[in-house]
């Protein structure tokens with residue numbers, strides 16, 4: 073199909089206002105937040121901004137008839153090149169399709185279109201005393217569609233789990249244009265084991281199996297209080313043990329975060345007034361729930377921590393909680409301070425390892441960064457072993473970029489070696505597809521067979537995951 | 539080129555996280571990535587690296603920006619996002635730096651004090667600003683260059699930075715500002731300042747903007763002022779951002795001056811109005827001074843401040859944006875005035891002449907007046923005892 077014909081057929085479906093085809097504008101659909109995307113130019117031939125399932129279906133049918141690749145896109149906050157059209161074709165920008173169609177408060181569920189931004193949903197749910205618990209750091213930008221496609225989560229996954237657990241059903245447009253609804257989309261049951269679980273098949277499929285056009289998700293009562301315990305460790309090895317001690321005491325915090333030595337240094341350089349103590353690691357435990365129960369649990373955690381840590385503090389005072397959080401909340405922005413003129417890049421940023429190997433992983437990352445002279449800052453969700461490493465480089469220095477690639481590869485291999493995974497929450501996309509065979513063995517073939525069955529022409533977000 | 543230097547310095551620090559997407563009023567209307575702050579920053583980088591040539595295509599995308607600064611306030615990497623966009627405008631327009639349009643635009647804003655003397659200039663200015671109704675002669679002809687407080691010895695000698703929009707479009711605001719300041723004991727001097735330079739900087743005319751800044755700096759120093767006050771959030775943002783007077787002689791936004799320096803007694807006369815307070819973007823994101831406006835209005839007896847649902851937003855004005863991107867500007871305005879109306883307020887108040895013009899356009903059929911905070915204050919302080927004849931405020935309230 074000629075490009076002009078393709079553009080015209082998209083215009084016919086969604087209208088001129090919701091079609092992007094000018095060359096310069098298309099270049100602005102060539103990135104997400106991954107470093108890899110800034111080193112390539114994955115430009116679409118045309119972008120459509122659909123606003124109805126019928127429009128998406130018509131686009132998919134046309135694309136399938138003409139074997140044109142289609143890549144769904146939310147806010148483009150992903151870190152994997154997931155939403156980029158690596159083989160050209162059509163990009164579906166679903167971010168403006170952001171209607172919250174229904175809040176069914178008595179039945180604790182919401183029906184929404186894919187472009188709804190996570191924080192907007194939670195702001196809206198506040199009036200009902202409800203919330204949607206998965207909490208990615210990208211809450212202010214990422215869309216529900218992107219979260220479902222990537223099975224996103226955040227630091228509160230320790231207690232609340234990941235997106236998958238909250239999806240009751242989906243409306244999906246299959247690569248050929250057929251519209252299906254899975255699980256509980258058309259009913260309001262909160263539990264549903266009827267049929268093969270297609271909902272779970274689409275959650276985490278990274279846009280490779282179909283386009284998610286409507287989401288029914290369950291929501292939870294909003295916790296009434298929050299508290300924070302902070303502790304400093306002079307020996308990194310003691311930190312994972314302290315987390316286990318808390319679990320063993322029968323307490324499940326809503327988040328357990330770690331800042332290692334590099335992160336503490338970065339925060340102090342960025343905001344000296346925060347003045348974190350010069351420890352090897354700082355742990356932050358967040359508790360949420362009812363005031364009386366978190367008060368008891370908080371004090372219990374504090375006394376457990378005192379056995380192995382110094383500077384232990386527990387507070388439920390909102391101002392103090394905010395101050396104690398500060399170190400953790402600025403660390404991503406602070407990371408670049410460790411290297412003058414350096415830029416933080418998103419690469420090798422999301423490994424997840426067994427709890428008892430977190431210390432080993434952090435040391436391994438430090439060794440890799442020293443060996444290849446790449447500045448690294450590590451922090452993350454120690455509660456479930458998910459480590460976010462911020463690598464700081466000068467992106468205009470080709471030598472440094474080559475060394476970065478070595479560090480990133482080393483971090484991913486380290487995770488697999490230690491019995492973990494290359495990605496705890498951000499996904500595979502293009503940047504981690506090389507590790508799929510090592511992580512999944514012949515299960516990759518099963519994935520490919522499922523993909524072929526649903527997408528025989530291979531037009532749905534090709535080039536990703538495997 | 540200066541633009542490219544700025545872009546190179548900052549653009550590579552954009553991690554493309556997309557957080558700025560959450561606050562951009564233009565993206566909110568258009569939905570497409572090229573309209574997002576991130577898209578425009580990325581485009582800036584492509585232009586600086588020569589991957590996209592300067593030209594109308596790039597200019598068009600970069601024109602999708604109000605220079606409101608919401609993105610910069612939101613960016614976790616601390617980037618001056620709107621500054622990168624205006625630098626990119628300079629780079630994108632470099633192919634027609636000497637075009638008649640650019641030349642006229644530059645001349646218009648750099649030569650404003652001279653042009654202002656030409657007969658008919660006031661009408662021309664008003665026509666360009668969208669055919670605003672005439673509300674009197676330019677302010678400069680209505681207020682004297684020096685106004686002294688009526689009875690007392692002046693507390694301090696302050697300069698009034700009478701900006702272009704207030705001078706030509708809202709002279710009654712200038713009268714109120716001078717009235718309030720003199721009432722509170724200041725000697726008010728109104729030197730013939732040039733444009734603050736923001737309209738130039740926003741269009742990517744950094745060098746011309748610098749020139750007006752120099753003119754203003756010389757005047758400021760020559761007049762030996764204790765402080766400089768502007769009634770316009772945007773002038774205040776630009777002048778402080780560019781360091782007009784260094785730290786020694788600060789430039790204050792009107793309410794900021796009242797709160798930080800004068801700390802005045804509560805005005806006496808009741809204004810029984812429910813008022814929706816509009817925080818201009820440059821006040822909110824640029825200067826972070828919303829509290830001062832809130833405090834000043836909240837201090838007026840009888841006046842009840844009403845929350846705008848959603849906490850208020852951009853009015854869509856953005857100076858020349860409302861002319862160049864009329865339809866987007868109107869859509870932002872329409873959405874926002876809907877929110878203001880649903881607040882149930884009788885009147886809206888703010889501290890920016892450009893926002894006032896824009897909001898009046900949006901609310902003209904709704905019987906809701908839009909006033910500058912100085913007008914409300916002036917009424918609450920001074921009714922019947924103005925040193926300069928005030929506009930009839932009851933008429934004003936119905937404009």
Ligand SMILES: Cc1cc2nc3c(=O)[nH]c(=O)nc-3n(C[C@H](O)[C@H](O)[C@H](O)COP(=O)(O)OP(=O)(O)OC[C@H]3O[C@@H](n4cnc5c(N)ncnc54)[C@H](O)[C@@H]3O)c2cc1C
Nearest residue numbers: 146147148149150154209210215217218221224225279284
């Ligand atoms: C600063 C920062 C912090 C982050 N923190 C976290 C975190 O704490 N936890 C976490 O899990 N992630 C995090 N992320 C990663 C990212 O924000 C999430 O993966 C997010 O869910 C992606 O949403 P999006 O709307 O931006 O999707 P995009 O990036 O646009 O797309 C992501 C993938 O989803 C697919 N997709 C999008 N919409 C649809 C749809 N409607 N139908 C089918 N496929 C679709 C795309 O094809 C692509 O493969 C972070 C990112 C940044 C930049």
Ligand code: SF4
Nearest residue numbers: 552553555556558613
């Ligand atoms: S918020 Fe800042 S770093 Fe993030 S995309 Fe926008 S400009 Fe770039």
Ligand code: SF4
Nearest residue numbers: 562603604606607609
């Ligand atoms: S300055 Fe305002 S309009 Fe311009 S990109 Fe930033 S948020 Fe959008």
